[in-house]
Amino acid sequence: MRKTAVLEGSVGVAEAVKACRPKVISAYPISPQTHVVETLAKMAAEGEIDADYIRVESEFSAASVVYGASAAGVRAYTASSSQGLLLMTEVIYNMAGTRLPVVLTGINRTVSAPITIQPDHQDTMAFRDAGIIQLYVESNQEAYATHIQAFKIAEDHQVLLPVMVCMDGWILTHCYEPIELLGQEEVDSFLAPYRPLYPLDPRKPVTYGSFADEEVMEFRYMVHAAMERAKAKIVDVAEEYRQRFGYYFGGLIEEYYSQDAEIVLVAMGSMVATLKDAVDTLRNEGINIGLLKIRAYRPFPAEEVRQALAKARIVAVLDKSLSCGYAGPLALDLKAAMYNAEAHPTILSLIAGLGGREVDLQTVREIVNRCRAAAKAVDCDFFQLRSGLVEFPG
16 A cells, blocks of 8 residues: 655665565665665565665675676666765676666765765766666655666666666765655556566576677667667656556656756756755846756666757856866866857856765855856866865865
């Protein structure tokens, strides 16, 4: 039976994972991911979930466990953050290359150094070339729905890729909000049991991750082609979710007054909710501003972005990450997408919210002023930079 409960975001994620009936869950705690696997441990101990819950000695092992479980033919899940995610890098590349549909929660936290627990997107965006699908969520309700959708997307035989649901640490994971939880029978009707194509079986031997030389190009192409097919699947699964359960969380992008706006902000994750409020306020003041939310970072929705920004004059991309030596990764992808567009707006790459720095209404007002003053595209602007802290000693 469906119910609404006020839950911490991490608990909402655990409820979604439980409803998807994984058979193997691996866990190595790291803040701010800890409450997700802690809640799943409690569920497993109390018999609420029929899964092997495996405590491991590192994030590398956590990823390896779900890799092996998925290869053996069962639904598998894990979660991590920051340095923990980066420790999984080798295994995640292997997951994509061997087409294993593991679902993983990437709970965003800044990567050291300096040591900090504040949220930004540096950790998950480090995987943009790995072949793992990345879906960024704005709210805890969206996080709940997206995890249920993620298993269906990953396990589709036209896709068969790992999926990472990316949610900002603390801001979402430790925030209490009302979350509508689907009944188990509803989730079962939406998400069929996992049907592996090539499970490891002594009676029908197969090889995973075999040695290859020049054939690597063909393997990478197959991952890329699966990513391209995943675009339609992400949209279709979100629409099926809406038709079955009455509300929509999904798709590749979300437009918010962007079609006819002169200035359009582009962002991902929990920052989007704040930006929506700022857009409402500024539009009431007569400023022609809109917002484009990128939900699917990989596969990147280039054509959808071109259509959404067709009438924009100035686009400000707010990155909570940095490709050191160039610009924000989201801005770079957006600029590449717009290169083939008929319209060529002025695009500003703004580094905002890095290391958890707050983006509020006053910040957006300053961004609007920066946009109005821009005479040309900006490769990288460290917005919110505190000038007194940028001199390296020695």
